[in-house]
Amino acid sequence: MINLQIVFDNINYVYSSGTAFEQYALKDINLKISKGEFIGLIGHTGSGKSTLIQHMNGLIKASSGGIYYEGQNIYDSNYSMRELRSKVGLVFQYPEHQLFETTVFKDVCFGPKNLGLDKLEVELRAYEALKMVGIGEDLLDASPFELSGGQKRRVAIAGILAMRPEVLILDEPTAGLDPMGRDEILGQVANLHKEKGLTVILVTHSMEDVAKYVDRILVMNKGNLVMDQETRKVFARYKELEEMYLAAPQVTYITNELKAKGLDINTDATTVAEAKEDILKYINN
């Protein structure tokens, strides 16, 4: 019970409630997230992923149901949403669009400053965060608008990390980046997860990314949470995923195709490395 970080209890979110245009963006969501998990959130466009993650840091208030952070009801009148947002960091898609300050350093200071911390603490955290995302000291006094796309993005992420969140939610952090940029960002996130024990929720359309980093997958479909299992188990159900306009990693298809052609091969693999192992194992037998 103490380990449960985020709990969603029968969450519903409705648009235009009571009118003819009533629409459920989220329906009956029940969810339990423990500390230190690395979770993937997938779903077709419009399935409710963005709405779901915005409930986690209180940006959106549920129409009904309860959300508990470390056992406390976030909708309690005494509960501080500000505090919740410092603990649950949410990095939106294309986060570089939120940069506004005159220097990179000042922008990263924005978050901790809003928490009311003293100047020393604010600057310490900003330095730390920028280091975490690999932004060199030579860039600290540059204008954020002078940086490259990838650099801007890392600065934006640093802006959230400077708040020292316990949970990090990333909405498609690799959107619009080249392969090296993608690996860099995800690699750094994976490091943070390992070294600092951050709980990470990764919203993405890339099944390969999900397969590589994530232990558990949440699948959203039309506002419903339809799957909530370990990575392997979810991808094994790839036919169901396809019906929801999703897919499994390419290796899943290859291994299943091989099996269908008569090879007695393990179809559990979700990454190329694992598939290679399994295929070699088969060949060597």
Place this chain on the structure above:
Amino acid sequence: MIRDITIGQYYPADSILHRLDPRLKLNGTLIFIISIFLFNTFYGYIAVTIFLASIIKMSKVPFKFIARGLKAIIVILLFTMTFNLFLTPGDVLLQVGFLKITRQGLHSALFMGIRLTYLILGSSLMTFTTTPNQLTDGLERLLWPLRRIKVPVHEIAMMMSIALRFIPILLEETDKIMKAQMARGADFESGGIIKRAKGLVPLLVPLFVSAFRRANDLAMAMEARCYRGGEGRTKMKPLRYEGRDGLAYIVLLAYLAVVIVISIFEDRLPVIL
């Protein structure tokens, strides 16, 4: 949350009014507004009311919707009417303490109130039955002759349609930026005026940057499709007057004639109020 604001609301429906040429509607609104200020007695009021009521009926826009536009001016309306009611000199009808209501005051307040109300109703009816793009097209055609005196009519119309097109996009962007900054602990709600104004910087700077970026992209996209300004530019759906527009013009002019006649002769008619 910001998405609930709609500007120059268009109410989609299939009515005669919706199908009329926007130029006609622009001119018609002008004529209507002039007509409201021509009459000064009960008789004029009847003519204008009949006209307005029939137009409203023909538009198929629910009256509740149209009436919403009045909410915005309710304060001004009451203010004006009250002033006129109590401060107009003349034959006293009622006196309460030092406040006196005169017959002229009553007349003035009532007619002012009606004029304002009809003004709002009439002009909103135009925006309800005409899409923003139709309006800009209509305006562009009507003002076209001004090009002779170097007024950049085409450019103005183009700016208007682009601006209108981008309103929902920028509103959405504002929402996104607000949420992103709120996720960093920004507070847009509390504090005095100065604090709140300062707090808008993290919202306005990214918004401006975004707007400029979009403008740049749009300009390039337009150039890539050979846009070179208004010179020699043709339209896919040029505005063309139809038979029903001709009829509508006749009705409009007849209505104007009636109101003018009434306004000329109304002094000779028995006074009601």
